[in-house]
């Protein structure tokens with residue numbers, strides 16, 4: 001499955017099958033995560049068979065969007081504390097999400113409605129857990145989110161090139177916290193800029209959205 005298809009078919013899934021991720025998938029995902037860690041300097045980890053983060057004391061964490069079910073595996077987004085850690089976790093975490101989608105796994109970004117279980121992860125000195133991504137085989141495929149229109153996330157009114165339109169449309173498919181889509185793209189000459197309005201998890205959102213834009217357009221955001 002190509003990346004564009006993975007972007008359009010990816011939706012948050014919170015209801016998973018009660019079955020472990022296959023050995024083959026574990027090793028493919030672990031290898032991919034390792035490659036991204038080497039590139040990014042992050043310390044992302046695939047945590048397997050760990051139900052406490054999503055089901056503590058038998059009480060399910062209820063979210064605005066509904067309950068999580070059978071979340072026993074997740075990717076912990078961990079890295080050294082810095083000004084850029086959230087944006088990098090968004091940028092690289094979303095690559096894991098899309099890879100998982102291509103492999104037939106389903107995911108959900110989770111910034112708030114989980115419990116940190118530091119004993120399940122390796123957290124080095126000066127590092128922190130930024131967020132997690134629930135992962136597993138879905139009981140469903142999720143649904144397309146309500147989306148803003150192109151014009152609502154682009155500054156100005158110009159004859160935009162196709163690559164820019166492709167990039168922004170892919171950014172509109174990206175997951176954002178509470179589906180806020182609080183970002184704005186701008187094209188000046190050949191330079192693309194994107195900024196996020198302040199809000200919960202907006203830096204994570206920014207990294208995710210940047211990755212979607214770049215992967216779809218083939219152009220780096222400056």
Ligand SMILES: Cc1cc2nc3c(=O)[nH]c(=O)nc-3n(C[C@H](O)[C@H](O)[C@H](O)COP(=O)(O)O)c2cc1C
Nearest residue numbers: 011012063109110111112113145175176177179204
């Ligand atoms: C940074 C970030 C944090 C999120 N945190 C949570 C969360 O704490 N709980 C939850 O149920 N969903 C969370 N989500 C999932 C969003 O609600 C979801 O991505 C959004 O509604 C768009 O839907 P979609 O992913 O199906 O496209 C988060 C998403 C992102 C990108």
